[in-house]
Amino acid sequence: MKSQRETAIVIGGSMAGLLAARVLAEHYARVVILERDTLPAAAANRKGVPQGQHAHALLGQGRRIMEQYFPGLTESLVQQGAPLGYGRFFSGGGYFARSPQMPPTLYVSRPCLEAEVRRRVRSIANVEVIDGCDVLGLMADAEGRRVVGVRVLRRHAGASAEVLSAGLVVDAGGRGSRTPAWLEQLGFAAPAVELVEVGMGYASRLYARKPDDLGGDLLINIAPTPDNRRACGMIAQEGDRWIVTLAGYFGDHPPLDDAGFRAFARKLPTPDVFEFISQATPLSDPVSFKFAANQRRRYEHLADFPNGLLVVGDAICSFSPIYGQGMSTAALQVQALDECLAQGQTELPRRFFRKAATAIDIAWSLTVGNDRRLAGAPLPAPKRLLNWYLGKLQVAARRDAEVAMAFLMVGSLFAPPASLLRPRIVWRVLAANLAGPGPTRQGRNQAAHPSLST
Numbered sequence: 001m002k003s004q005r006e007t008a009i010v011i012g013g014s015m016a017g018l019l020a021a022r023v024l025a026e027h028y029a030r031v032v033i034l035e036r037d038t039l040p041a042a043a044a045n046r047k048g049v050p051q052g053q054h055a056h057a058l059l060g061q062g063r064r065i066m067e068q069y070f071p072g073l074t075e076s077l078v079q080q081g082a083p084l085g086y087g088r089f090f091s092g093g094g095y096f097a098r099s100p101q102m103p104p105t106l107y108v109s110r111p112c113l114e115a116e117v118r119r120r121v122r123s124i125a126n127v128e129v130i131d132g133c134d135v136l137g138l139m140a141d142a143e144g145r146r147v148v149g150v151r152v153l154r155r156h157a158g159a160s161a162e163v164l165s166a167g168l169v170v171d172a173g174g175r176g177s178r179t180p181a182w183l184e185q186l187g188f189a190a191p192a193v194e195l196v197e198v199g200m201g202y203a204s205r206l207y208a209r210k211p212d213d214l215g216g217d218l219l220i221n222i223a224p225t226p227d228n229r230r231a232c233g234m235i236a237q238e239g240d241r242w243i244v245t246l247a248g249y250f251g252d253h254p255p256l257d258d259a260g261f262r263a264f265a266r267k268l269p270t271p272d273v274f275e276f277i278s279q280a281t282p283l284s285d286p287v288s289f290k291f292a293a294n295q296r297r298r299y300e301h302l303a304d305f306p307n308g309l310l311v312v313g314d315a316i317c318s319f320s321p322i323y324g325q326g327m328s329t330a331a332l333q334v335q336a337l338d339e340c341l342a343q344g345q346t347e348l349p350r351r352f353f354r355k356a357a358t359a360i361d362i363a364w365s366l367t368v369g370n371d372r373r374l375a376g377a378p379l380p381a382p383k384r385l386l387n388w389y390l391g392k393l394q395v396a397a398r399r400d401a402e403v404a405m406a407f408l409m410v411g412s413l414f415a416p417p418a419s420l421l422r423p424r425i426v427w428r429v430l431a432a433n434l435a436g437p438g439p440t441r442q443g444r445n446q447a448a449h450p451s452l453s454t
Contacts (some may be wrong), residue, residue, distance in 0.1 A: 006167030007032060009150055011135050013039060014049055015114055016313025016330035017172035018121045022069050023338040024170065025124045032164065033121075034152060035131040043115040048174075051321060052110040053287050054204040055233040055245035061413035062328025063106060065335050070120050074106055077116055081238035082108035087219020089408070090270050092394025094439055099405035107218050109237045113327075132156070135173075138182045139163055140306065147186075147308035168348075170310045170337075175295060177315035188304055191297040196368045197375075198320050201253025202289040203261060204245040208281040209236055220272055224249060224322065228269045229374050231322045234276070244277060247322050249374055256286040294319055294368055296360070300353040307345075310352055312337065317360050320371055325363040328413055332359035362416055389429070393420060396429040398438030403428050 008028040010017045013035030024031045037048040045052045058066070067073050078084050084104050089096045121127055132155040139149040149165040171179045180190035214220065218236035222228075229249040237243055246254040246264050254264040265274040296317040299305070313330040336355040340348060372379070373387055397404035406425050409415040419425070432438070 006030075007165065008168045008170065009034060009164060009166040010170045010172055011150070012172035012174060012313075012315075013037070013118070013129060013131065014172065014174065014313070015117065015327050016174075016315075016334070017170075018114070018117050019066070019069065019331055019334040020170050020172055020312050020337065021121050021127055022124070023334050023341070024168070025127050026338070027341045028167065029126060031124075031127045032166075033127065033129045034133055034135055034150070034164075035129065036134060036155075037131060039118065039129065039131045040115070043109070043111040045111055049110065049114070051289055052114070054110075054202055054289055054321070055235045055243045056108075056110040056113070056327070057233070057235065057324040058106055058108065058113065059324060059328040059412045060103065060105070062331045065328075065331040066117070068335075070117065073116065073120075077106060077108050077113065077238075080112060080116070081240075082106055082112065083218050083236045083238070085216070085218045085236075087217050087221060087235075088214070088272075089219075089221045089223070089404075091223040091225060092391060092398070093269070093437060094395075094398040095270075096394075096397045096404040096407070097399055097401040097438070099401040099408070101405055102408060105219070107236045109243070112238055130154070135178075136161055137178075138169065138186065138309065139165075140186050144186055145306055147306050166308070168308055168310065170312060171315050172311075172313045174314045175318045177297075177311065179309070179311050179315065180297065183306075186306060188306060189302060191299045191302055194294075194296040194298060196294040196371050198291065198293060198371050199250040200247055200291040200320060200322070201251070202245055202247045202291070202321070203254035203256055203264075203286040204243055204289070205261065205277075205286045206283040207242040207244060207277065208283055209240045209242045213242070213276070214272075220270075220276075222268055222270060222273070224370070224374055226373055226376065230264070230268055232265065232268055232273050233322070233324075234273050241283060242276075242280070244273065249371075253288075253290075254286070256288055258282075258286075261286050289321075291321055294364075294371060296364060298357075299349075300357040302353075305349045305353075307349065310337065310349060312356070316356060317364060319363060319367045323363070323367050323370075323411075325367065325413070329360055329363045332413070335359070362410075362413060365417060366411070389426075390420070392433050393425075393429045395437050396432030398432075399435065400428050400432045403432060 007030040008024040010021045010033045013033045021031050021033050037046045084106050134153045136151040138147050141148050147169050151161050153161045220234040222232040224231040231247045233245045312333045319325050333356045336359050340352045
């Protein structure tokens, strides 16, 4: 039931903020989104989303939740030219086998997806978007125990700071969220921060796409492994384009000149991307992006937190982008917010942060587990055994579609990592490894499936 007396404010108009606003509109009489950028009317890259120029994937769980809140979203994006189909996943020395049970993946650029979601959110009667403004800080009640609004400065000549009152403030301001500092200003402790360094660098370039490229497949995804700390997402997009994103860890970053870009791709563990870009028509120059470390703020561990304030999306947790989990984990967090609000306002921050932490845990364990393995960090014996098994599982996935399906269900956030230890899967992993490693190269329309990356 909506509170006819209260306004909810969302700080940040990117994907997490837009999804939060959609949910809040069901529970509050008025929802206001505050965004620093001047938001474009159509799909376009913008300063506040520098990673928007690089390859993105909407994992299956994320698309399911977004479709729930925005019915017909997939159909609308397909009508705008976003391809719907299958791709190729390379890990453990070869391509995974195709699973006939895996549904098709929607391949869409970040600006196109965000523009469609933003259009739908703007159409909600009780949602207002104020762009071109800075949030200067939080406002608290006289006791300092509840956040009751924000101080805002609009970016136009002669503007002065103003106060916007709210019953709930949701910070979706991204990795650079100022909530930890604002909490300390109010006399609360900032959350502990967990960092896992990766020293990652990206370079992305657009190419023209023809219908028969890759035999009709829409993706080549090359995952990083300890033997190959380079990764790639070559993804079809609307507008008959490919985006090719090359990435490397710990300072091994792709160059931005044409020859260097191709040379980096040539040292990927499969030649398919290099062979494609060597003959394809480029539509842009390479652009770069750097990502220093996975970051998780442990709000769920705080013993004391003000009422009237929540945090979502990258402001809680930001992952190595190569795994493509950011938008989907934001969707899971917003779904958790919806469920918590439906149960009332009592102890809302405590309930939400615990539920959000559960939503984040699977993606976080997958990301930091593999990134620590890539870093060669010393691991206890149980984790070394698990990593050995996962290596064998990826080899088995090259010839066993059921094993590939199990792995991709975890990567798409539909299933917990423990599902890979089911007796039937363990048996199939052992049997497939005894039979041999399976194919390493990709044939026409073979081993196609959704992406786990970027």
